[in-house]
Amino acid sequence: xxxxxxxxxxxxMKALLLAVALVFxxxxxxxxxxxxxxxxxxxxxxVYGLNIITGFCGQxxxxxxxxxxxxxxxxxxxxxxxxxxFWWAFAGAGLMGVVSGLVVGVVSLRLKxxxxxxxxxxxxxxxxxxxxxxxxxxxxxxxxxxxPAPEGFGWIDFSATVPFYYLALAFLMLGIWVxxxxxxxxxxxxxxxxxxxDDLAQSxxxxxxxxxxxxxxxxxxxxxxxxxxxxxxVRFIGPAEADVTHTFDMIAYGLVGGLGTLMGPLVGTLLIxxxxxxLQFLEEFRMIVFGPLLVVLVIFMPKGIVGTYAFRxxxxxxxxxxxxxxxxxxxxxxx
Amino acid sequence: xxxxLQQLLNALTLxxxxxxxxxxxxxxxxxxxxPNFAHGALYAVGAYVAYVVMVDYSGNYWLAMALAxxxxxxxxxxxxxxVFYPLRNxxxxxxxxxxxxxVMFIEAMLQWHFGAEFRHMPVAFDTQVQxxxxxxxxxxxxxxxxxxxxxxxxxLFLTRTMTGSTIVAVAQNREGASLVGIDTRRxxxxxFAISGALAxxxATLFAPINLVYPAMGHLLIMxxxxxxVLGGMGSVPGAIVGALIIGFAESFGGFYxxxxxxxxxxxxxxxxxxxxxxxxxFAKRAN
Numbered sequence: 001x002x003x004x005x006x007x008x009x010x011x012x013m014k015a016l017l018l019a020v021a022l023v024f025x026x027x028x029x030x031x032x033x034x035x036x037x038x039x040x041x042x043x044x045x046x047v048y049g050l051n052i053i054t055g056f057c058g059q060x061x062x063x064x065x066x067x068x069x070x071x072x073x074x075x076x077x078x079x080x081x082x083x084x085x086f087w088w089a090f091a092g093a094g095l096m097g098v099v100s101g102l103v104v105g106v107v108s109l110r111l112k113x114x115x116x117x118x119x120x121x122x123x124x125x126x127x128x129x130x131x132x133x134x135x136x137x138x139x140x141x142x143x144x145x146x147x148p149a150p151e152g153f154g155w156i157d158f159s160a161t162v163p164f165y166y167l168a169l170a171f172l173m174l175g176i177w178v179x180x181x182x183x184x185x186x187x188x189x190x191x192x193x194x195x196x197x198d199d200l201a202q203s204x205x206x207x208x209x210x211x212x213x214x215x216x217x218x219x220x221x222x223x224x225x226x227x228x229x230x231x232x233x234v235r236f237i238g239p240a241e242a243d244v245t246h247t248f249d250m251i252a253y254g255l256v257g258g259l260g261t262l263m264g265p266l267v268g269t270l271l272i273x274x275x276x277x278x279l280q281f282l283e284e285f286r287m288i289v290f291g292p293l294l295v296v297l298v299i300f301m302p303k304g305i306v307g308t309y310a311f312r313x314x315x316x317x318x319x320x321x322x323x324x325x326x327x328x329x330x331x332x333x334x335x
Numbered sequence: 336x337x338x339x340l341q342q343l344l345n346a347l348t349l350x351x352x353x354x355x356x357x358x359x360x361x362x363x364x365x366x367x368x369x370p371n372f373a374h375g376a377l378y379a380v381g382a383y384v385a386y387v388v389m390v391d392y393s394g395n396y397w398l399a400m401a402l403a404x405x406x407x408x409x410x411x412x413x414x415x416x417x418v419f420y421p422l423r424n425x426x427x428x429x430x431x432x433x434x435x436x437x438v439m440f441i442e443a444m445l446q447w448h449f450g451a452e453f454r455h456m457p458v459a460f461d462t463q464v465q466x467x468x469x470x471x472x473x474x475x476x477x478x479x480x481x482x483x484x485x486x487x488x489x490x491l492f493l494t495r496t497m498t499g500s501t502i503v504a505v506a507q508n509r510e511g512a513s514l515v516g517i518d519t520r521r522x523x524x525x526x527f528a529i530s531g532a533l534a535x536x537x538a539t540l541f542a543p544i545n546l547v548y549p550a551m552g553h554l555l556i557m558x559x560x561x562x563x564v565l566g567g568m569g570s571v572p573g574a575i576v577g578a579l580i581i582g583f584a585e586s587f588g589g590f591y592x593x594x595x596x597x598x599x600x601x602x603x604x605x606x607x608x609x610x611x612x613x614x615x616x617f618a619k620r621a622n
Contacts, residue, residue: 060431107606110613113427114370114568118560119609121372122602125557129599244553248435255432285447291440298429298436299421 009313021169031161035233038161040273041168042229045175047253047265049222052179054251055260056188057215058195060117063104063124064223065246070096071224072231072241073131076144086151090228097224098217105216109209112198124244131239143238147231164233171229172266175222180262182218191215195260245287252290255297258304267306342590348475348544350582351482355537356555357562357574358489359530365506365569366526368427369419372434374534375556376441379549381407381535382542383445386456396459396539403535411531412524420523445549456542478540485536486575489529493571502526506569554598561605567614580604 020027028034050064074096078089108119131138138144149159150167158164182188190211193201202208231237257268276286301308356378363371381403388399418437422430460473493499504512505522513519538551545551562581566573581601589597 054428058426058428060428107610111609114364114368114431115564115609115613117431118370118564119605122557122561122605125554126599126602126606129596129602133595133599245439248439251432251435285443287439287443288447291436291438291443294436294439295418295433298425298433299418302425302429 006313008309018173025162025165034161034165036273036277038165038168039230039233040269041165041172042226042233043250043253043273044266044269045168045172045229046223046226047250047257047269048175048179049219049226050250050254051219051259051265052182052191052222053215053219055254055264056183056191056195057212059109059212059216060113061120061216061219062117062244062247063120063122063127064219064250065244066124066127066242067097067100067220067223068227068230068246069127069131069237069239069242070100071227072237073138073144073227074224075228075231076147076237077137079148080144080146086148086232090150090225090232093224093228094221097221100224101217101220102213104220105213109212109216121244124242124247128239128242128244131242138239141239143236144231145236147235147237149235150229150232158232168229168233171225175225176262176266183262187211187214249290252294255294255302255304258307258310261304261306261310264304264306268304271305338590342586344471344475344479346579346583346586347479348582349586350579351479352537352541353555353558353562353582354486354575354578355482355533355540357559357566357578358486358571359533360556360559361563361566361569361571361574362502362506362526363530364563365571366502367415367419367423367523369430369434370560370568371530372431372556373414373437373441374530374559375552376438376445377407377411377531378534378538378552378555379445379547380410380441381531381538382456382547382551383449384535385539385542386454386547389457400536400539403539404532407531407535408528409531411527411534415524415527420520442549442552449549451549454547456547458543472544474543478544481536481540485533489533490571498525558601561601564605565608 024037025034028037046064046068049067050061053059053061053064071093074093075089078084078092079086084092104120104123108116108123111119132141134140149157149164152158152163156163158167182191190201190206193204193206194208194211194215198208201211227241230241253268253272254265255268256272257266258264272290297304303311356374360371360374363369363374384403384406385399388394388402389396394402414437418433419430422433458474460477462473463470464473464476491499493503501512501517501522502525504515504517505519509519512522558581562577563569563574564577565580566575566577581604584600584604585597588600592600
């Protein structure tokens with residue numbers, strides 16, 4: 001029996017989503033909508049990073065926003081203060097993601113569960129304080145201004161809204177594709193084994209530390225690239241980018257969509273961005289709604305939208321398969 | 336020499352406040368294995384309740400402290416019942432996320448109702464105590480005396496009374512405790528109430544020499560986490576020793592090294608210590 005809900009899981013759905021995203025500039029009523037959506041793409045990219053370490057590996061990283069800010073500041077400092085060409089600075093931001101992820105990961109991943117969460121919370125705070133106090137490098141509380149837009153190719157100018165939208169979309173597609181490849185690979189299965197428990201993973205012969213650090217660095221690289229894109233989109237950043245509320249936002253996005261699923265971060269980010277935009281008063285007090293929402297979701301629907309859908313669908317398919325097998329058995333017995 | 340004594344007083348003040356907050360955190364962790372990220376938000380609620388009682392109703396300082404303690408204890412018990420109890424069998428990731436949801440909600444409510452601006456709480460004891468040629472603000476002496484008094488009371492409660500022993504028993508072994516007839520649900524509620532009341536008292540003590548604003552608990556809760564990690568999570572004496580270590584490091588580090596970066600000291604200490612010893616300074620108690 002073919003169901004309408006099966007459509008969501010078919011490749012057609014992904015093609016449809018991509019097609020809508022591609023023609024959206026012609027559907028949008030204003031440049032503002034386009035700007036909001038491209039910013040949502042940038043955030044979604046960062047959430048995909050969080051999804052690798054927290055969703056796949058099961059380690060709650062409360063410092064994710066700090067790596068986002070490190071990427072943003074690296075791009076800003078290299079382009080504004082050192083006049084680097086944009087794409088070199090962008091690569092520099094990615095390198096910052098690798099190096100900072102490696103340094104923090106090697107120390108923090110020796111810690112288990114709660115200790116890891118607390119430690120990364122503290123790392124996030126150290127980054128925030130450094131960005132705020134180290135005026136010679138970061139311009140302190142005043143923040144960085146006049147960050148250039150991505151450098152265009154030929155006649156493409158990324159400082160305009162539509163080209164930037166496509167650039168953000170392209171990076172997001174690349175991010176989702178990489179996450180998809182990781183999820184399908186042995187590495188993805190290794191991460192899942194680690195999520196189920198350190199002891200289990202170790203008894204399977206998995207090198208815990210190496211794989212956890214790898215997952216962590218992957219996630220920080222996502223965050224750093226997303227941060228660099230964000231900086232070149234809003235053109236102004238301050239120490240508040242490293243604030244823990246950004247990490248909390250990203251956890252909310254991931255959880256609503258479904259942590260540990262492929263499409264969850266995208267669904268969650270788009271849904272919540274759309275909600276906050278359509279209910280403008282939410283902008284400032286969004287946490288009044290998100291806070292209880294997070295609690296209710298974690299109690300009643302911890303798999304998120306995508307995770308719950310996939311779980312139900314798989315259960316139904318399994319039930320149908322057993323029913324079919326039983327009917328076949330019954331038929332053989334009668335014959 | 337005077338400057339040194341001033342720093343000593345400052346260190347003891349900080350250590351006392353940190354100790355009260357960290358004690359509540361470590362008790363909850365010991366009994367329920369939850370790092371309660373919402374503890375800092377409870378601290379902020381305590382400060383606001385005291386502020387409202389003192390400013391809007393021109394109430395007495397002690398009354399404000401008592402009302403704040405009761406209000407936050409009730410709020411803490413509600414959060415246990417509505418948020419953490421339903422999650423008792425979930426994977427450990429979930430109660431941490433729920434705690435984050437709780438802190439987001441409480442802070443947003445405070446900001447919505449009171450606004451984001453900084454408020455000054457009236458100082459209850461605006462006098463200076465003269466000791467030789469050293470003058471000390473009475474409020475700081477009060478903080479130190481009250482904090483150490485409370486810690487002593489808590490210690491006696493945990494070790495000398497039946498109810499206190501049930502908390503210790505649940506912290507040591509949950510199954511064992513319920514096997515000998517201890518109602519673990521009641522113990523969990525009681526622990527949350529105590530931790531909330533401690534946070535509210537700490538807030539009422541500290542707010543007069545500090546500012547009141549919705550995010551006032553952020554930095555404090557993170558330092559409290561540093562403290563209980565240092566002291567071994569779940570350990571009561573560890574929390575007190577850890578609080579004093581951090582209080583002294585900050586006060587003297589801020590004075591002799593750099594005032595700008597004094598808030599980094601606690602976190603840098605944590606990073607260094609955890610890099611060397613991943614389970615904290617004092618070995619974790621059997622749990």
